[in-house]
Amino acid sequence: MRIFVLSGAGISAESGLGTFRDPDGTGIWSRFDPMKLATPEAFARDPETVQAFYNARRQNLLAAEPNAAHAALARLETELERRGGELVLVTQNIDDLHERAGSRRVLHMHGELLKARCMRCAEVTAWTGDLGTRDACPACGQRGGLRPHVVWFGEMPFGMDQIFAALAGADLFVAIGTSGSVYPAAGFVAEARASGIRTCEINLDPSDNAGLFDEHLYGPASASVPAWVDRLLADPRLAKAAPTG
């Protein structure tokens, strides 16, 4: 069985990383204007403010730990592979909590906060400290060209060809902790449905496109994702181990 999981900010909420849109008005985009912080135009206009916003979030991330939902997906990857299946994990999150929980193959379609990209030479470098507007690129040595390696509004997300190919070959599409309001990720469920793939939503509450899912599991990800993984792995259709050697 090939399972395509799309994760969003909700899976990292219980690790203490904020979500973007929350009904109670506590989401990151309720407190900060995305047009002033998450567009290439905003960065060109006021790089100090944008860097400060991402520096603060990078420090928060370094203090955070993965939760039971991240751990359950890492377990699912291992177990599926052992039984001859495959997990494709695409995340909209820029945090590294899936990797820290043990997931080995993660596609970060909106980039990674712990990396910087040079706008002069395009090199991507691991970056855990604060990023400054005059820092030099470790690859080309030029100053003033480093930006967070994240995808802002109006920019093309990473890995789209790979994502659509994986989606077309999946048996099950599962969206976890995403509001379904940012495209192209919000369109994956419609794409999956059009290909006749079964769809499941795991979220705190119904997302914007809840009507497109065949199955809904509502509750905090740290409880509902491990429960879903347990149920899936107990399914007799998954029980057969792949032949070895």
Ligand code: BJW
């Ligand atoms: C829990 C939980 C718990 C809570 N357990 N669940 C009209 C106008 C302008 C633009 C557009 C338009 N229509 C479409 C667009 C394009 C635009 C877009 O979609 N805009 C919409 C807002 C309308 N998209 C883009 O620009 C994208 N690029 C693109 O389309 O390229 C093609 C193109 C390029 C050039 C020209 C033309 C076309 C790029 C999108 C980039 C998004 N970037 C961000 C910031 C990344 C860096 C950063 O982190 O700062 O990505 S925005 C932000 O939203 C972030 C997220 O990845 C993304 C999605 O958010 P997510 O993950 O869904 O989080 P939330 O907060 O929305 O939802 C959390 C959910 O969890 C909620 O449902 C909670 O209930 C739930 N939850 N606690 C389980 N404990």
